[in-house]
Amino acid sequence: MTDDAPTWPLDKDGFRLRGLEMTRTETFTDAAFAFAVTLLVISTQSVPDSYEEMIGALAGAPAFAVSFLLIMTFWFGHWQWSRRYGLEDMGAIFLSGALVFMVLVYVYPLKFLFSLAVNFYSGGRFSPDATLSGIDELYHIFGIYGLGYAAMTALIATLHFHAWRQRDALGLDAVERHLTRAHILAWLVLGTVGALSASLAFFTEPVRVVWPGWVYMLLPVVMPLIGRRANRENRRLMAERGARRSPSPDSSRLL
Numbered sequence: 001m002t003d004d005a006p007t008w009p010l011d012k013d014g015f016r017l018r019g020l021e022m023t024r025t026e027t028f029t030d031a032a033f034a035f036a037v038t039l040l041v042i043s044t045q046s047v048p049d050s051y052e053e054m055i056g057a058l059a060g061a062p063a064f065a066v067s068f069l070l071i072m073t074f075w076f077g078h079w080q081w082s083r084r085y086g087l088e089d090m091g092a093i094f095l096s097g098a099l100v101f102m103v104l105v106y107v108y109p110l111k112f113l114f115s116l117a118v119n120f121y122s123g124g125r126f127s128p129d130a131t132l133s134g135i136d137e138l139y140h141i142f143g144i145y146g147l148g149y150a151a152m153t154a155l156i157a158t159l160h161f162h163a164w165r166q167r168d169a170l171g172l173d174a175v176e177r178h179l180t181r182a183h184i185l186a187w188l189v190l191g192t193v194g195a196l197s198a199s200l201a202f203f204t205e206p207v208r209v210v211w212p213g214w215v216y217m218l219l220p221v222v223m224p225l226i227g228r229r230a231n232r233e234n235r236r237l238m239a240e241r242g243a244r245r246s247p248s249p250d251s252s253r254l255l
Contacts (some may be wrong), residue, residue, distance in 0.1 A: 011083070014175045014238045025096050026082045032100040033075045036107045040067050056128075063115040063127045070110060074103060077156040077187070084179075085163040085170060095162060099155045106148035113145045135206045142212035146198030153191035160184045175237045182230035189226060193218055214237025 008016035019026075041064060078099060115130035116138070132138050160183045163170065167177055192216055201212040 011080075012200075013179055013234060014241070015084050015179055016176065017083045017086075019082045019084065021086075023082070023086075023088040025088050025093050026079075026108075029078055029096050029100055030075070033071065033078075033103060036071055036103045037068060037102070039107045040064055040071070040111050048202075053109065059126045060115065062122070063111065063118045063130070066114045066118070067111050068110060069164060071103065071107070074099070074152055074156065078159070081156065081159050081163070081183075085166075087163060087166070091162045092159065095155055095159050098181070099152060102148060102152050102155065106152060107144075109141060109145040109148060113141050130173065135208065135210075136211060139201045139206045139212060142210070143198045145194075145203030146194045146201060146212065149194035150191040153187045153194060157184050157187035160187065173241065175234065175241055178193075178230070178233055178237055182226075182234075184222065186226055187221060187229075190219065193222075195199075 008018055009020070011017055078096065112130065115127035116132065119127040119130045132141075160180055163172075164177075164180050164184065167180070170176075172180065195213040197212040200215060204211065
């Protein structure tokens with residue numbers, strides 16, 4: 001990074017924020033994610049107009065909360081990418097549009113799957129309307145969900161790869177190049193787990209131990225390991241960046 005390089009504010013990881021001004025693509029994407037959250041609420045019920053309906057609506061709140069958090073994870077991934085790179089070329093527009101399409105489709109299996117999980121673990125007290133007729137249907141739901149999950153993570157990974165291809169034009173320094181590669185890896189790992197779950201759901205015989213669901217338990221193990229390694233390397237590169245910017249003792253005597 002040269003002395004006459006543009007100066008941008010830094011985020012907590014030391015990445016210069018080139019996209020502080022919202023683009024039309026980011027505005028459209030944010031609106032689509034907000035609409036997807038709305039679909040989470042109204043996909044199975046309307047505004048209650050009686051006490052019984054209100055209690056029934058509240059019974060769906062835990063599934064809505066988990067689904068909302070997952071939708072926000074994807075939204076944050078796109079928001080962070082937009083802030084860091086500030087790209088609005090045809091590649092960014094196409095990939096963001098594909099992400100919008102996927103989130104609006106993904107919202108239905110997402111809500112249904114987590115409604116089933118909440119219904120099961122609460123003994124039917126929450127999300128009582130979420131039911132299946134057999135284990136085959138559960139496997140199919142996991143397959144559909146896994147495909148959507150893999151597609152959305154792959155799109156965010158591809159957005160980062162799109163920025164990586166323009167690393168010289170963007171003027172990414174060593175810290176920013178490392179963080180870009182780290183995010184590509186992290187999102188690809190998430191997508192790989194989703195694809196593995198979908199493969200087990202579609203191509204294995206359904207059994208009572210629902211392996212397509214248990215596959216996601218890999219994430220609490222693998223992702224922290226990836227994160228710690230990336231953070232350790234980022235701290236090293238940040239220290240080197242700070243050392244390059246600090247004047248040497250000899251030069252400070254000349255000032």
